[in-house]
Amino acid sequence: KQEVTQIPAALSVPEGENLVLNCSFTDSAIYNLQWFRQDPGKGLTSLLLIQSSQREQTSGRLNASLDKSSGRSTLYIAASQPGDSATYLCAVRYGGATNKLIFGTGTLLAVQP
């Protein structure tokens, strides 16, 4: 069964700290992996997409890495800000005709000013 797990479920840090969010998946034959941000009552904003052939992607203060062999991805947020407070979701897409994303349950991040 293809499952995606995220730890921790919740995280609270003071402003300015660097932090790492973890995502693991049971089936390593992924096509790509995507990190999203979800604000309360809102939709999802795509942050980074990593293809299966890539090891990492960077956008501003965000860096996502992918280790297919171990079934893991990490999202690194540098110099966290209160505006980073949100739920972070990782989603895995496998190959084949279906393009469905399999989501983790998310990490709720609170950055304290």
Place this chain on the structure above:
Amino acid sequence: NAGVMQNPRHLVRRRGQEARLRCSPMKGHSHVYWYRQLPEEGLKFMVYLQKENIIDESGMPKERFSAEFPKEGPSILRIQQVVRGDSAAYFCASSSQPETQYFGPGTRLLVL
């Protein structure tokens, strides 16, 4: 370029009524996906459609739920005879190719 649009944003229905959720994909996108987020749970895939075709409906409940993406107009997710367990946020996403999916703001359905 407007993003993915969903309406209504909030929908209240009584048990037994029908709910119709609409999704207008981004301009130029011909792939549409529906996901459901139950309270305190993650997003779960429901259905993947291309214009006039259902490609994958493996996540759709067997009864009462249907989806379409006609040649003209928005994609529709239809829930007949709603029950309280249908209360959730329903998200639509679209893509031009089967790559990055762009999500709409969601429709929050409350069944009384």
